[in-house]
Amino acid sequence: MAYEELVRRHQDVAVRTAHLIAPDGDAEDACQEAFLKAHAALGRFRSGSPFRPWLLRIVANEARNRRRSAGRRTGLVLRAAEDRPSNDAAPSPESAVLAHESRTALLAAVNRLRDEDREVIGARYFLELSESETADALRIPRGTVKSRLSRALSRLRDTMAAAEPEGNLDG
């Protein structure tokens, strides 16, 4: 079935987008509903346009609705085994612990940000969406992505600084 193949091709980024916005437990349902809504709306999809941003807009909208009705937020978590050195040298146990603590602190700071800030940071750096895709998914003008991201990064720095007053903030 052609649509099932389309779902398969885009399901990872769709689930991650939903997970970024909807509370735990709601993301997958939001995603499923979004794919069904996208199927029902295929007649309104402009042929020749990229499918992914159009789909992500529907996914994000569905996820936002679920967050609104659930009245609670999402919280991203780290994988248990997350150390993936970029070269062949395995990190020492000490540096692995420090890297883990650093990532945990950064993720906690991201999770403390307000929804709008967390979403734009998540879309750009975690999902690696383009500015244009981010604009579509978050339903904001493309120019607003840049300004919102800049403010979000600034607030993230403030959040990190507040959490580590003696901090080693090199961002």
Added chain:
Amino acid sequence: MAEPMRPSGMDHLEERLALLGQSIEWPAAPELAARVSARLAGAPAPIARRNGW
């Protein structure tokens, strides 16, 4: 100590965020495509389409 090389346009915080993204535990949804197909196969056509809106 020399500043490490970074991807152009990214400051250190952005670089850390990009690395953090690789460590996030994203849930997998391996059955999603099959479930969507099942819903499409079993569910009635959308109301708007049935009524010809």
